[in-house]
Amino acid sequence: MKSKSSITTIFTDLGGVLLTNGWDRGSRRKAIDLFKLDPEETEERHHLTFDTYEVGKITLDEYLDRVVFYKKQAFSRTQFREFMFGQSKPFPEMIALVRQLKKKHNLNVAVVSNEGRELAEYRIKKFMLNDFVDFFIVSSFVHFRKPDADIFRIALDTAQVSAKQVVYIEDRPMFVQVAETLGIRGLHHIDHATTLSKLQKFGIK
DSSP states (O other): OOOSSSOOEEEEOSBTTTBOOSSOHHHHHHHHHHHTOOHHHHHHHHHHHHHHHHTTSSOHHHHHHHHTTTSOOSSOHHHHHHHHHHTOOBOHHHHHHHHHHHHHHTOEEEEEEOOOHHHHHHHHHHTTGGGTOSEEEEHHHHSOOTTOTHHHHHHHHHHTOOGGGEEEEESOHHHHHHHHTTTOEEEEOOOHHHHHHHHHHTTOO
16 A cells, blocks of 8 residues: 655664664673773773764774784684674564555655665664665665665655655764765654654554
């Protein structure tokens, strides 16, 4: 059944909406405690390096070389990578919601996300996101990173829709505001219930 709404396309963030964040402060704190890393040095090196990884200019191994394995460690690179990947968990209610809305309203679905390539590819495969997401505009794939508005322009061009046909689900208010400057209808995601209610205001029930 096609929607009576003017919305034809959902753009959604990945971390914080469909899944937990891929590699956030909480995950790094767990890694620091588990692997007995220096907290200040690790965080400083992370912040100096991670943007470059997320925009696709370095690989995950290069990121780890700069942040963790710049000196000899008592654990292996494989152990650390497995720990990183293991931090990703799904939000089943949100995944089910987007799947249901796509089917019911014949919507296109795109992920617009800041993610490093290896983490993104793992998360897409692990949680079978290809089953319902039509395309992925990921920072490491397109070499633009939110809040750069060009990442949303690429998503619009790829979807071949106008901004007013899109609703964007995002947990970071600033990124919602950036999308709105292009005419995209932004939805600040807090939890499943509030997002469901807000979508109804856009005519997506």
